[in-house]
Amino acid sequence: MRSIIIGSGFGGIAAALRLKAKNHEVTLIEKHPDLGGRARVFKKNGFTFDGGPTVITAPYLINELFELFNKKPENYIKLKPLKIWYRFVFEDGMKFDYSGDEDQMKDQIKKINIDDVRGYEELVKFTKKIFDKGFTELADVPFDKPLVMMKQLPALLKLKSYKSVYSLVSSYIKNEKLRRMLSMHPLLVGGNPFTTTSIYGLILYLEKKWGIHYSMGGTGNIIKGLEKLMNEENISLIKGHEVASIISLNNKIKGVKLDNQKEISADNVICNADPLTVYEKLLTKNKFSSLFKWKKKRMEYSMGLFVYYFGTKKTYDDVEHHTIKFGDKYREHLDDIFEKKKLNDDISYYLHRPSATDKSMAPEGHDCFYVLVPVPNNQSLIDWSKEGEKMKNLVIDKMEETLLPNLRENIVEDFYLTPDYFEKELNTKYGSGFSIQPKFTQSAYFRFHNKSEICKGLYFVGAGTHPGAGVPGVLSSAKVLDKIL
Numbered sequence: 001m002r003s004i005i006i007g008s009g010f011g012g013i014a015a016a017l018r019l020k021a022k023n024h025e026v027t028l029i030e031k032h033p034d035l036g037g038r039a040r041v042f043k044k045n046g047f048t049f050d051g052g053p054t055v056i057t058a059p060y061l062i063n064e065l066f067e068l069f070n071k072k073p074e075n076y077i078k079l080k081p082l083k084i085w086y087r088f089v090f091e092d093g094m095k096f097d098y099s100g101d102e103d104q105m106k107d108q109i110k111k112i113n114i115d116d117v118r119g120y121e122e123l124v125k126f127t128k129k130i131f132d133k134g135f136t137e138l139a140d141v142p143f144d145k146p147l148v149m150m151k152q153l154p155a156l157l158k159l160k161s162y163k164s165v166y167s168l169v170s171s172y173i174k175n176e177k178l179r180r181m182l183s184m185h186p187l188l189v190g191g192n193p194f195t196t197t198s199i200y201g202l203i204l205y206l207e208k209k210w211g212i213h214y215s216m217g218g219t220g221n222i223i224k225g226l227e228k229l230m231n232e233e234n235i236s237l238i239k240g241h242e243v244a245s246i247i248s249l250n251n252k253i254k255g256v257k258l259d260n261q262k263e264i265s266a267d268n269v270i271c272n273a274d275p276l277t278v279y280e281k282l283l284t285k286n287k288f289s290s291l292f293k294w295k296k297k298r299m300e301y302s303m304g305l306f307v308y309y310f311g312t313k314k315t316y317d318d319v320e321h322h323t324i325k326f327g328d329k330y331r332e333h334l335d336d337i338f339e340k341k342k343l344n345d346d347i348s349y350y351l352h353r354p355s356a357t358d359k360s361m362a363p364e365g366h367d368c369f370y371v372l373v374p375v376p377n378n379q380s381l382i383d384w385s386k387e388g389e390k391m392k393n394l395v396i397d398k399m400e401e402t403l404l405p406n407l408r409e410n411i412v413e414d415f416y417l418t419p420d421y422f423e424k425e426l427n428t429k430y431g432s433g434f435s436i437q438p439k440f441t442q443s444a445y446f447r448f449h450n451k452s453e454i455c456k457g458l459y460f461v462g463a464g465t466h467p468g469a470g471v472p473g474v475l476s477s478a479k480v481l482d483k484i485l
């Protein structure tokens with residue numbers, strides 16, 4: 001069996017390895033000269049900037065890929081559990097250190113609102129139920145038939161999947177700060193906590209189950225370890241070439257054509273590239289049913305991301321590894337981003353400081369950071385060539401006021417990525433940060449199927465298909481493939 005993988009994100013690499021373990025002849029094709037997709041690495045003047053994922057959860061899904069070939073993960077990667085998972089900082093300066101230490105969690109909650117301690121305990125119990133169903137049972141189930149979905153509907157309704165994550169959390173927690181904090185997880189996978197189905201409340205429990213880890217040397221070192229494994233297992237890697245079209249005959253896959261016109265034949269093509277871009281740009285000759293055309297059209301895309309990477313000539317020792325700073329008008333900010341598709345000055349952001357855990361990420365005496373600000377995706381028609389610099393200055397001003405005093409004068413290295421990068425470089429529709437949104441109407445059967453209904457031999461892994469975005473999600477999508485191919 002010859003299988004081609006288009007794209008080298010975590011989902012594509014996992015698919016390549018899983019199919020290789022089943023004796024497929026595997027070729028992985030990546031547009032860029034380096035692997036990783038959203039998890040690419042940018043190295044500049046002694047700083048190592050991980051492009052995307054930084055919070056590593058469910059590490060067993062990464063370890064499994066090495067174990068498929070009887071290799072020891074620790075010979076390739078080094079994952080370190082973190083003590084403090086996130087430091088939340090509120091507009092009035094209040095801080096909350098969120099971790100797996102339940103006593104410390106409850107002590108901090110008690111100080112904010114004593115009545116919410118009980119609610120927190122109940123919430124955790126309920127998210128365990130969602131986790132048992134939504135992750136343990138369903139994350140790697142192929143949802144390509146309506147019957148599979150229908151069978152699950154009663155259980156999903158019982159778990160209140162029709163509610164949003166924020167509304168679920170609010171039914172247990174009264175304090176607004178705690179509500180925001182405990183319902184923020186959809187933002188990690190491209191959803192608005194106020195509209196994302198409460199199934200994604202499972203992330204709260206998933207973090208508690210296996211902890212939050214950091215990959216020493218950066219997340220890029222996991223990609224590096226997996227690339228080494230792919231080379232050892234004779235997976236053929238074609239880097240620096242884009243797939244220009246997918247070739248099929250009578251709705252059966254025949255292979256792909258590259259940007260240099262070279263054709264490569266295959267029995268299966270597995271797309272790790274964004275599904276809508278694949279359907280619109282790589283399968284131009286295939287016929288789509290009216291139902292499928294409607295499905296494509298109604299999909300709502302996740303927010304865009306403005307990511308500012310910077311290195312400083314001093315260290316900010318009191319800044320945690322992961323900080324989440326809430327703006328005052330949090331809900332309005334999210335509404336502007338997701339619904340009105342416009343920018344708002346009252347930003348909330350996530351600040352990553354890997355050099356808090358790993359000194360190798362910056363030159364001695366320096367600090368390495370990125371700050372991620374959710375922004376509208378490119379349906380907004382924002383001109384990022386003008387707005388990019390403004391956004392960078394706004395973010396620096398905001399960080400100078402609170403977390404990083406005198407930041408501007410200490411920056412020695414910097415660059416930023418906008419939704420244009422995600423659209424043009426990573427081929428993502430509307431430059432969204434996480435492909436389609438994790439809404440109930442776009443989950444499981446309602447998402448782009450892992451096994452395409454358009455063409456025999458065509459499959460999908462990665463953020464736009466089941467189960468969805470985030471490293472555990474895309475690694476699980478490759479496990480779905482294991483069951484159907």
Ligand SMILES: Cc1cc2nc3c(=O)[nH]c(=O)nc-3n(C[C@H](O)[C@H](O)[C@H](O)COP(=O)(O)OP(=O)(O)OC[C@H]3O[C@@H](n4cnc5c(N)ncnc54)[C@H](O)[C@@H]3O)c2cc1C
Nearest residue numbers: 007009011031037038052053054055243273462463470471
């Ligand atoms: C800034 C940021 C921070 C994040 N933080 C976290 C985090 O802390 N924890 C977490 O779990 N998740 C995080 N995520 C989400 C997570 O990174 C993604 O959901 C996941 O990495 C996406 O993987 P994927 O398999 O869908 O492929 P992608 O990473 O999207 O890769 C797709 C690849 O396909 C290639 N490609 C596209 N079209 C073609 C073509 N025609 N020919 C050849 N190649 C093509 C692209 O170049 C790209 O390399 C973050 C995402 C971002 C952007």
